[in-house]
Amino acid sequence: MNPLDLFQNLKNDVLFVYKEHHPYFDGTWKTFSSQDIQNLIELIEIKVKQTVSEKWIYSHLKPEKNDKLPRKDMLNILSQLVGFSGWEEYVFKHKVVIAEPQLNVMKSNKNKLIWLAGLLIITGISAFVFYNLIYEKDNVHSLEVKDSYTNDKINMDDIKATIVNDSSEIPIEIINSELQIKTTDSIKVVINSPFYEQKEVIVTNTHPHPNIVLEPNDYAMMLKGFMKSDIKDWQTRKEQLNKIFSDDLEVIVMLKNDLGAEYFNKEEFSEKLIIPSASLKKMKVLEIKNEANKQINFIRILQQ
Incomplete structure (x- = not known):
């Protein structure tokens, strides 16, 4: 598999991750809309803490085939989004999978031992992550954002929510039309919308804030x-x-x-x-x- 084929494989993995976070999307890169692009940009900002431009996505992810490989820093961002440390690890892992059928019997047996060891490591890591998810689930708060007059849930496409501290603003993930906030301490959450007045709330682990109500503009x-x-x-x-x-x-x-x-x-x-x-x-x-x-x-x- 040459680098361009591997990049095509990475694009498919990115699309799979996007569908996990936006299950209502059932298309391809060809049907990827402007709103889907904005959603992907926000997902990358949340998951990788990096920024990708809309123009770059149009130039490198939307086309069915690519004539050249993007810059390595952009390949690193996409590789991290799908669960790897960077492009080099992504290439290495997929080359191992591709080369395995071509090995002779001795190398095949040795490779199986390596894969078995890797499987045990992955199982251990998965158990650790699962334990932490169970342990920390009480620290995750799901908050609805509602209109103060109608008491209806506000369309989250019209909302931008961030955690604000002295030096930065961190976007808050939206899952199932709710804000997902994880905290073990007191944090300030700022809600902005072009159609509602700005709202600031304090969320703590011991006293989570009730559902957020916004005043319409x-x-x-x-x-x-x-x-x-x-x-x-x-x-x-x-x-x-x-x-x-x-x-x-x-x-x-x-x-x-x-x-x-x-x-x-x-x-x-x-x-x-x-x-x-x-x-x-x-x-x-x-x-x-x-x-x-x-x-x-x-x-x-x-x-x-």
């Missing part, structure tokens, strides 16, 4: 409704937009496929919202800023 919620609905009364919509938008509104639309960004002022963006369109409904709001009077003066959007 009313004007942001109105904007979300405009973007997703099929309202036909454009005059009414125009009057409402004039009320919730600041006169100095700035809108940045980040284009897909790393093609840059577009800028809109209040009048230009209002014109896009007055008449509903398919492209408008595919836009994902990433950030909203309000003035003291609650009017929206900045919006950042991802074009999906």
Whole structure:
């Protein structure tokens, strides 16, 4: 197996790990959407504590075949995501598996002993990990995030949750639409959303925080409704937009496929919202800023 074939195998392993964390996805790299790419970037940040760009994923993971091998540092990140220390260990382990059928009987017997020893080591490590999971399960808290008015669970695609300390911000893993927080001490959790007010909570092992309730940002919620609905009364919509938008509104639309960004002022963006369109409904709001009077003066959007 040459390096490119091995990289193709690594891509399949990465896709398998992604499906473990996002079981609703049942496609291939070819059907990998912009949202799937954002989910994978977040998963790598959580699991490996490294950053991979959206452009890199489009260039190296989305294609069915690759003409050249990516940089070793990126291969290391993907190898660590699927459970190896790096690319060199990934290559070594898979070369052992490939070469084994070609060995003679003596080497085969010797190899079996090596594999048996490795199996015993893996079994011991698995037992150790399982013990720690059982021992530490009481330190893992699953928290729902709800709307304070409706008491409904908030779509976790609209939520960014981090553990904040003096020197860093650590993304919190989301499993089954709940925040998974592991702690043996007191930690500060910050919840951000373009459609809700920021919330800070303290979670401790002895006194875990109850389910988190967020206050809606009313004007942001109105904007979300405009973007997703099929309202036909454009005059009414125009009057409402004039009320919730600041006169100095700035809108940045980040284009897909790393093609840059577009800028809109209040009048230009209002014109896009007055008449509903398919492209408008595919836009994902990433950030909203309000003035003291609650009017929206900045919006950042991802074009999906």
